[in-house]
Amino acid sequence: MPAPVIRVALRYADTRDHELLVDSVAAFAGVPASAVQLTVHCARCGSAQHGKPQVAAPRTAAGSPLQASLSRTVSLEAVAVTDVAPLGLDIERVDRVARAPIDLHPREQAALLRLPDAERAERRTLLWTAKEAVLKATGQGLTIDHAALELTVSARGAVALAAWPDQLALREAPQISVFPLAAGVLAAVALLSTTPVTVQVAR
Secondary structure, three states: OOOOEEEEEEEOOOOOOOHHHHHHHHHHHOOOHHHOEEEEEOOOOOOOOOOEEEEEEOEOOOOOEOEEEEEEEOOEEEEEEEOOOOEEEEEEEHHHHHHOOOOOOHHHHHHHHOOOHHHHHHHHHHHHHHHHHHHHHHOOOOOOOHHHOEEEEOOOOOEEEEEOOOOOOOOOOOEEEEEEEEOOEEEEEEEOOOOOOEEEEEO
16 A cells, blocks of 8 residues: 655646645646546635635545645745645745744744844744645644744754644644755645655655
8 A cells, every 4th residue: 555645746846736735636646637626615704715725636545635735935836635634735935924924823932043144034934834734734823823833843854743722623733844945945844644645746
């Protein structure tokens, strides 16, 4: 039985369509793009007119929906697809996050200040990107204060969600993978499952 995977694809473009999302789902499922059907759903208000894209078809062999997440930054977009569990993907340019005001948990801020100056921009981007990925996975990106989430980063760079508010729809901490996607760009994937997975990036 193949090991579970999350496949990430990227494209250098400034578009607002779902072409890469459709193509990525089709490639993951081994079906033509014409067989992919998308819907949207807002976790906050329940609307089917806006919100996180969801894959209505095709479905897995067990009949459950494929899971996908789309993220964009300047001149770059990426999609993550899996058949394991809901997931969230976020990509950010380090130079943009370095200049932006972001809310950090007090312990994250303290850890950031202990780092050499040269490492702080990337760490800020890591923290922000990982939190965005978690909130995309739960569908609560607009309702949760980022400072209420606490991430830890090990000496080897492993990222974990250590604390979160009660209103975040989590039974357990998600798996988080953070990795460089392109020059000056970090990507984070959060998976709402403890099933071990491999992240495969198609560049």
